[in-house]
Amino acid sequence: MEQDNEDLTLARIITETSGLGAGQLLEYMLERYGDGIALASSFGAEDQVLTDMLCGISDSPRIFTLDTGRLPEQTYDVMENTRKRYGVEIQIVFPEREKVEEMVNTWGPNLFYGSIEARKRCCGIRKIEPLKRVLRDLQAWICGLRAEQALTRTGLGRVEYDEQFGLLKVSPLADWTTKQVWDYIKERDVPYNALHDQGYPSIGCAPCTRAVGPGQDIRAGRWWWEEPEHKECGLHLKDADSANKEEVQNDGSA
Numbered sequence: 001m002e003q004d005n006e007d008l009t010l011a012r013i014i015t016e017t018s019g020l021g022a023g024q025l026l027e028y029m030l031e032r033y034g035d036g037i038a039l040a041s042s043f044g045a046e047d048q049v050l051t052d053m054l055c056g057i058s059d060s061p062r063i064f065t066l067d068t069g070r071l072p073e074q075t076y077d078v079m080e081n082t083r084k085r086y087g088v089e090i091q092i093v094f095p096e097r098e099k100v101e102e103m104v105n106t107w108g109p110n111l112f113y114g115s116i117e118a119r120k121r122c123c124g125i126r127k128i129e130p131l132k133r134v135l136r137d138l139q140a141w142i143c144g145l146r147a148e149q150a151l152t153r154t155g156l157g158r159v160e161y162d163e164q165f166g167l168l169k170v171s172p173l174a175d176w177t178t179k180q181v182w183d184y185i186k187e188r189d190v191p192y193n194a195l196h197d198q199g200y201p202s203i204g205c206a207p208c209t210r211a212v213g214p215g216q217d218i219r220a221g222r223w224w225w226e227e228p229e230h231k232e233c234g235l236h237l238k239d240a241d242s243a244n245k246e247e248v249q250n251d252g253s254a
């Protein structure tokens, strides 16, 4: 019954927002969910576009970020520049200290290079658990995903039901191109991560991100030692089955 209601809500939102631009979609969602919707920002180019749009709609949009403890310095710089530019409060969420300590003391600080399981264990503790804590209080979350970013994001809808976390997921830039993102940033002088100018189209944790060469895939520099179909940290899985498998790995029990 609950799922039926979710489906009806989703269908209505999709119908009512079809044809709206990204900013208008955000306006609609903010009006509908108020404090129950938040942007998850990692301060990448797409997130900066969404922050700029949100700050044009509301004086106090909800924005949060996951500080994994392994972010590049340039990400903290753009975080600070964004706070100053928009005067917006950004909720910075940390992983549980005990779990991080236990993990690095057991597996070493750079466990992620050892295997996909180890990498997912690290993402699970540093990203997914903190994300779950924030999402628990929300009805919808906003992400900067775009369909053309990765093999794992093909077919991405602008508004979807996120089975993994049990709430609506809004990706206003799902159908945007890289050019559209950068045209927006330049036109509006939006602050962005300096690493983007150094060959990093996609930026995550420092040890798991590197620059890409000309013509390489946008996410080729993320977990570059893994095959493309594995290149998600578990924040954006496509179905609940994958989520359950992820959960097992995150618990370190498989």
Ligand code: SF4
Pocket (backbone or CB within 6 Å): 068, 070, 112, 119, 120, 122, 123, 124, 126, 127, 204, 205, 207, 208, 233
């Ligand atoms: S991206 Fe790398 S360092 Fe960051 S949480 Fe995942 S495995 Fe750990």
